[in-house]
Amino acid sequence: MVVEDLDLDLWVSADGSEVLRLDEDEFAASGLAASDPEAAARAVVALDELELLGREGLIDLLA
Numbered sequence: 001m002v003v004e005d006l007d008l009d010l011w012v013s014a015d016g017s018e019v020l021r022l023d024e025d026e027f028a029a030s031g032l033a034a035s036d037p038e039a040a041a042r043a044v045v046a047l048d049e050l051e052l053l054g055r056e057g058l059i060d061l062l063a
Contacts, residue, residue: 006043016054016057019051021047021051
């Protein structure tokens, strides 16, 4: 299995009060949007979905 870090991170505080998207500048600089636009779009959609779950308190960080 090959796993590639897409430089996108989501940070959720322990109490769930803060959700931050991190490293979007690194993602943009990676060139993935130009080399594989479909993969880049899927990565952004996945981050959007995770952010929504985090904001709704549905991410269990201890699981």
